Amino acid sequence: MNGLLHTVLKRIVKTGNLSVTDSKLITSRYGDGSGAHIHIKFNTAHAERAIAFDPELKLGQCYMDGELDVVEGDIYGLLQLVFENTGPTAATQPWMKALSFARRSLRRLQQMNTIMRSSRNIKSHYDLSGALYDLFLDPDKQYSCAYFETPEATLAEAQLAKKRHIAAKLLINEGDKLLDIGCGWGGLGLYMAKFLKADVTGVTLSEEQHAIANQRAAQDNLSHSAKFELKDYRHLTDSYDRISSVGMFEHVGVGHFAEYFQHVARLLKKDGVFLLHSIGRSDGPGVTNPFIRHHIFPGGYIPALSEVLPHIEKAGLIVTDIEILRLHYAETLKAWREAFMARRDEAKALYDERFCRMWEFYLAGSESAFRWQDMMVFHIQIAHRQESVPLTRNYIEAEEKRLRRLDSKRASANTENRNHAFTQNERKLSHTPCESV
Structure with a gap:
């Protein structure tokens, strides 16, 4: 040796x-x-x-x-x-x-995410075949940290809980204009449009995500209230009551943090609320894992809170709440890793053995980082004015309970509709003459 x-x-x-x-x-x-x-x-x-x-x-x-x-x-x-x-x-x-x-x-040079470079970096990962992500994500295609309210929760239940948790912190009123920066396949925006009656605009740099998000909006008859654009957030000119950014800040790069929050301050109305959901480091500033930077997320960086908060302050914004989600992403990645490995042969049919090994290592390494390497997820709630959110945090739990009831009603209604359709089909079959054998 x-x-x-x-x-x-x-x-x-x-x-x-x-x-x-x-x-x-x-x-x-x-x-x-x-x-x-x-x-x-x-x-x-x-x-x-x-x-x-x-x-x-x-x-x-x-x-x-x-x-x-x-x-x-x-x-x-x-x-x-x-x-x-x-x-x-x-x-x-x-x-x-x-x-x-x-x-x-060298990290600032490696994370020099100009508009053109950002688009190229995003496409290298998020424009992979949608069939690949279907192998291991939940049915809503949430590709960010889930929120496990109980250890027994399934991945789909935890991703739904994540959407409720974020929605509750945003304090959305019916008709609010909501911007989702880095909208993914549209799941969060569609949830806000459907349950909160928000007027949603989502932006992404991924052509694959953009197409699927708008297709889903059309299928759910939400195209009038949920629109997804293939656009960099830096090109937006409108103003919004609420802004969310989930799993996108990791692609900004340390040299662009000031620019990011300056644009948030410009886009957010004076009485608005912004919720930032990002992976973070609990052990201070660091460097992107070289394997991840080379093969998975070029231009990406996981920030420490000490690197983020000064730029929020300099942009003239106020931090109104911070929450640390510790092992939630470890459990999310475990579910993804196990699902990917269970369907590895299908992934190999889409790509090849080398690709499958690369993704095995990516998912295993990412889960390991959250269990043993001081990685976590943070939520930062931000506003222009301190009175934009209630005095205590009780509103978060209250709104989650309300949304949970709405989720339960929808699930019950969907079950009833399926049962009704099945019964109607059985009745039709019972009146159909049988062919002689």
């Missing part, structure tokens, strides 16, 4: 049960033998050297390219073993820390 890799593994893996077969087919054991057995096999000497020097980038790349296989266990189990030994800090050796410092020095 590569000597540097052996030294790193021996120094890091103190607990757990790891077997490593090198490219010469020699197997070594690491850890104290506790826990599930993880066995990995290096197929090339190059992978041994590369991972020893730069594991943050090369572990995922070598797995994706077939230079590394997991013989027993899976990638998620391997990452769990690593992070439970290293803690939140992945860079454990001096040269790894130097690489991390160099990447941090």
Whole structure:
């Protein structure tokens, strides 16, 4: 085995049960033998050297390219073993820390998300086949952190709860003009139009999402109140009573935070409310994981609150509420990962084995980040005026209860309609003459 890799593994893996077969087919054991057995096999000497020097980038790349296989266990189990030994800090050796410092020095350049570059970055991920996302997302195609009100909640229930939670914080009145920055496939905007009677405008840079969102609005007879545009939020000129941004801020880039909140301040009416839902870091400013930056979200960055709040203040806006969702995204990603793996063959038919390995690593690595690497999700409620929201937070729970009742009524009505249609069909069948055999 590569000597540097052996030294790193021996120094890091103190607990757990790891077997490593090198490219010469020699197997070594690491850890104290506790826990599930993880066995990995290096197929090339190059992978041994590369991972020893730069594991943050090369572990995922070598797995994706077939230079590394997991013989027993899976990638998620391997990452769990690593992070439970290293803690939140992945860079454990001096040269790894130097690489991390160099990447941090370049982050503004890597996150220079001009309007043209932002469009290109978004298309590289969100314009993948809609059939791919259907394999693992909930039926409403929510591609952001769900809100698990109970541990037993299904993914679909938790995503519905997320929409209720956001809607409650926005204090939407019937007829309010609502802007959804980064609207995805339209699920949140359609919910606001249907249940809150809001006049919704959603913007996205993904052609795939734009087409599907408008198609869904037409199918639900909501085209008059929910419109989705293929447009950068920086090009908008109207003003809005309410603004939401869910899972989009991660694509803004640290050098554009000031610009982002200046546009929010311009677009939000003086008595308006804005809700920002974003992944965040609880351990302070950092750098985008290089595998994620290279292969999944180019131009993306997960911010710390300490990097965000000063720009809100400088834009003349007021923070009226902050909530931290800790393990909700870990549970969301677990559901996505398990669903993707259950339908992996279908994903492979859409793309190829290399793509499937890349997404396995992406989903497993992302879940690991929320369980062991100090990642979380934050909600920041923002306004121009402090009196734009009630004095206490009781209104959030009260509005969620009201929306939950509406959701239940809709579910009951849908069940009754299905049962009625089934009964009518049975009646028709009972009056249909049978053919003789």
